Amino acid sequence: MTSPSPSSGYRGRFAPSPTGDLHFGSLLAAFGSWLLARHAGGRWLVRVEDLDPPREVAGAARRQLDTLAAFGLVSDEEVVWQSRRSALYQAALDRLLADGHAFECHCSRTDLAAAAGVHRACVPGKTRPDPAVRLRVADGSVVRFDDVVRGPVEQDVAREVGDFVLKRADGCWAYQLAVVVDDAAQGITDVVRGADLLESTPRQILLQRALDLPVPRHAHLPLILGPDGRKLSKSDAAMPVEPGDPLPALHEAWARLGQSPAALEDAETLAELLARATRAFDPARIPAPPLLQEVSSALRRMTD
Incomplete structure (x- = not known):
């Protein structure tokens, strides 16, 4: 067609x-x-x-x-195949690190289990040869946006999510960073997807702000x-x-x-x-x- x-x-x-x-x-x-x-x-x-x-x-x-x-x-x-775009993700990560928005994290999932996986501070003295990289989420980072289908949405990212991963300890790029970089590179104005990704949106908006990228409209389907x-x-x-x-x-x-x-x-x-x-x-x-x-x-x- x-x-x-x-x-x-x-x-x-x-x-x-x-x-x-x-x-x-x-x-x-x-x-x-x-x-x-x-x-x-x-x-x-x-x-x-x-x-x-x-x-x-x-x-x-x-x-x-x-x-x-x-x-x-x-x-x-x-x-577009994301597996071919590593250089773009690395450039964005380097900028976040240089600006102090991101940091290397040596904590394991076990370390964060007591906090339900929510990272607010690294475990003192922990080191590992393959640290993850996380976005630094300031206290009070409440994100609000109007979803085209759902209407007003609000999330306290610091309290509910914490410092989230941008690059995993195994070297794989995290979804949050890749999707933000690619949406900007492709000039995406409207993100339409299933509601199972609704709670990811505030994290992506924080990243877009940190990278000075435009924030698209969002519509989450049932x-x-x-x-x-x-x-x-x-x-x-x-x-x-x-x-x-x-x-x-x-x-x-x-x-x-x-x-x-x-x-x-x-x-x-x-x-x-x-x-x-x-x-x-x-x-x-x-x-x-x-x-x-x-x-x-x-x-x-x-x-x-």
Whole structure:
């Protein structure tokens, strides 16, 4: 499907991690972000977040891109691979260290267990050959922002998160730093993603401020939950993503985004469905995800 020429400065993106094949929750995020970009007459980009080799599944990234293409969701620009952008992340980290915003941390997870992983000060006398690097989060660092879907969001990053990791002790770049650097480098104006990443947003805003980078608008889409209230796993058979038959999953994603099923009722081809969806999409109908505290509770349940 040929994408329209951008009539606005809107630039959105979808950024999957190659930890498995594309599942329905990821399709919902991709379709939602694509629809918001098309609604704004803007650009929609795809970025592969392949920064965690121990968790990556061989061939998953390529299969994810092929699946997106089968659903008609193709990046308007060249796909970006984070594994090829280490120099950009290092430059940002060097700046943060030089400005005193970041510091080397020799604490282990065990050291922080009593504080539920919240780092506020390094354990005295601890040294290790492979320290992590953390952002220095000052007391009282309360971040507030207006989510396009959720509305006002607030988080005390110092109290609830603490000094967070920018580069791990194993040498891998942390998600928070990489996503901030890449969003700025790609000129992303609107970050649209699942509500499971809602609590990461205040950390990213702090980083953007420390690096003097623009803060994009944010829209967090509702999570896909099973009957037990838990987020559906990637292997959940209740909502398979079938590249050979994309229409049923797109109809389901459309409904989950709060849109009127009647708008796509008679669409018989993928091109027709996407064209109708672009015309009929109403962002105001997207259901609001839970409050930040509720998202945090849901994430804890997912790991129980």
